[in-house]
Amino acid sequence: MLLSVDNLSVSRGGKRLFEGLNFNVSSGQFVSISGGNGVGKTSLLRSIAGLQPMDKGKIVVHADEFIFAGDANGIKTTLTVLENLKFWSAILDGKNVHEALEKFDLTKLKNRLAGKLSAGQKRRLSLARLLLTDRQLWLLDEPTVSLDKKSMKDFSKVLRNHLETGGAAVVASHIDLGLTLNTLCINLEDYQMKNGNINASATAFL
Amino acid sequence: MIALLQRDLILAVRAGGGFGLGMAFFLIVVILVPLGIGPDMEILSKVSVGVLWVGALLACVLSLDRIFSLDYDDGTLELLLTSPIPLEAVVTVKAFSHWITTGLPLVTISPILGLLLGLQVSDLKWVFISLLLGTPALSVIGAFGAALTVGIRRGGLLLSLLVLPLYVPTLIFGANVASRGLADISNSSALLILTAVTLAAFSILPFASALVLRINLR
């Protein structure tokens, strides 16, 4: 099992976003997190990635088995596409960057400065980072933002391939990626607190 | 880790300025002081060690806010946190790259600037040595300050207020090494303490800074 989430509650900005969330993820599984703006999709992913503390509950995951891609791109605008990928490759598993370039249709752009890319191209570059590692669990926050139809299709292909070869993914998105096999759909709105939802820090003062 | 260092150095160069800005500021300070004090070389040589050290401090402080804020703003810092490199190592590498792009250039032009302030050629080596041993401390202490203020908009002035008092030991011992060396008095105790402060800073502050970055990335 790659990820186990047990009775999780997470807060942000004085407000408890959701509570009592339970799910497990194993190889080949795809978890889709949906819900309106502000419901806590980003906070959930960040908590799993270890960036944000939880209020309550347990998350069991291995730090070197997941790769996180947040809603920020994490690319340096004064480096070329190739340099950006080579950097991440050196940091992660040292894999050859050509597959990443190809699968995201960036080969022609490889020597262009990342700052000169369009929003969609930048997004493709940031997603290409995922193919630089063999880590099995992908944690993705709104991966398809700024992507056009063709890029979205390409990305779905990449994601499907990843799932078919034993990977897993937890993806927060309000766009349907068209994946139905072995999918777990979680709507965070189902886990919002019923009456009043202030976090522990504020509750201490009441 | 080398990849991170290389990347940071390339980014510094491509950001325009890079290595040159700190040196330019240092030069400006050393030019302004005689304009303020007067051209008497005897007086200038007496204050030269202090001026060079304070100038180096200020030049270092000016470029500190970029250590983490650029990566923080574009999301790279989060990704580094979830990467195989420990955050403490990231801090150390970034402090080191700050030293290479700011501290080290200051050290290399300090002898020339010393001449401008009336120092004899034979005296220059102590200024050089003291800055060489002390400026790395300025980078790693500065990194701690930069980590504290990374999420604060326009935190540059606050960063200076937080970091400059932390520079006091390095400044005192560093300037002491240089001024005693100049006067041909034994400066070995100051030298040892200066080095000790730098080493201690490098061993402890990356952990404190990493903790602070984690807090800011929450």
Added chain:
Amino acid sequence: MSLWEYANPVKFLKLSDKVLPFFASFSIIGLAVGLFWGFFFTPDDYRQGSTVKIIYLHVPSALMAINAWFMMLVASVIWLVRRHHVSALAAKAAAPVGVTMTMVALVTGALWGQPMWGTWWAWDPRLTSFLILFLFYLGYIALWSSIDNPDTAADLTSMLCIVGSVFAILSRYAVNFWNQGLHQGASLSLDKEKNVADVFYQPLLFSIFGFVFLFVTLVLIGTRTEIRLRRAEALRLKKDRE
């Protein structure tokens, strides 16, 4: 019943309600007796005349300036380890009191020094150390007010206080070294041991007693205010959710 129970902000408010009048009274009594006695009922020093009596303000304020920082350090560690909000807010409340004590120490130090040295300031190791401590306080207070999220602010200022304390101690030795060399005492000493004979000691003790309780009283009041502010915010949040 452990002391940690009062880490609960509401319980702390109730307890401090009860003890505050006592602390305030002790403070007033101590200050009144110490200062009155010290200023008006002790003889003039044969060397320094009546200016030496400034020690009744200078020594206690200097002591409190340092102890305030130390208290902030302990409170910061307690916050980081045990997450007791009262601790974090007490540190926050202590800082302005500490910085004021430092200023009083600096001004009274300068006033004392003027007749002795003929200048309004001297880079005596003690005064210089207090000047640096003053900067540390300013940084700490500035950091608190620069951060919106109260828990993040508490965390960051606690880290600053801890790292700052290490450097403050280092600076103390550095300043001594800078002025005289490492192992010599300060020669321009405002040292109370050298200048204070027995007859001065008793009012000084009262004065110190008064300052200690003044510090405690002011920090209690400040902490209560901070707690109330957070409480108001929590109530507002609660109301918004309903």
